[in-house]
Amino acid sequence: MSETEIYEKLTSVFRDIFDDEHIVLTPATSAADIDGWDSFNHIRLAMAMESAFQVKFTAVELGKMETAGVIVELIQQRLPVQA
Numbered sequence: 001m002s003e004t005e006i007y008e009k010l011t012s013v014f015r016d017i018f019d020d021e022h023i024v025l026t027p028a029t030s031a032a033d034i035d036g037w038d039s040f041n042h043i044r045l046a047m048a049m050e051s052a053f054q055v056k057f058t059a060v061e062l063g064k065m066e067t068a069g070v071i072v073e074l075i076q077q078r079l080p081v082q083a
Contacts, residue, residue, distance in 0.1 A: 001079055003072060003076070006053075006072050006075055006076065006079075007025055007068075007072060009052055009053070010025060010049070010052075010068065010071065010072065010075070011023060011024065011025045012052075013045070013048045013049055013052050014034070014045070014068075016048065017041060017044055017045050017048055018034055018035070018036050018037065018041065020034075020035070025068040026068065026069075027067060027068060027069030027072070028067055028068070028069065029067060029068040029069075030066055030067045030068075031066070042062070042065070043062075046062050046065070049071070049075070053075050053078070053079065055075060055078035055079065056078070057074065057078075061074050
């Protein structure tokens, strides 16, 4: 899965969790940029990402998820390498 495809799918997850069709993710997008991105919704977001991408995150990784760019990197690390 390419980085562009990850951002597309991740944007869909964010839009669903935060009920905002206007969200556009960039690598620098953080909780300060998204209304409602609090600790409760961070957990909801993590669970939705795990389901959408069929990956699992550790507690340490959840704590590192401060920007969309970091989230994309973590997802890329978890996805199987394509030949």
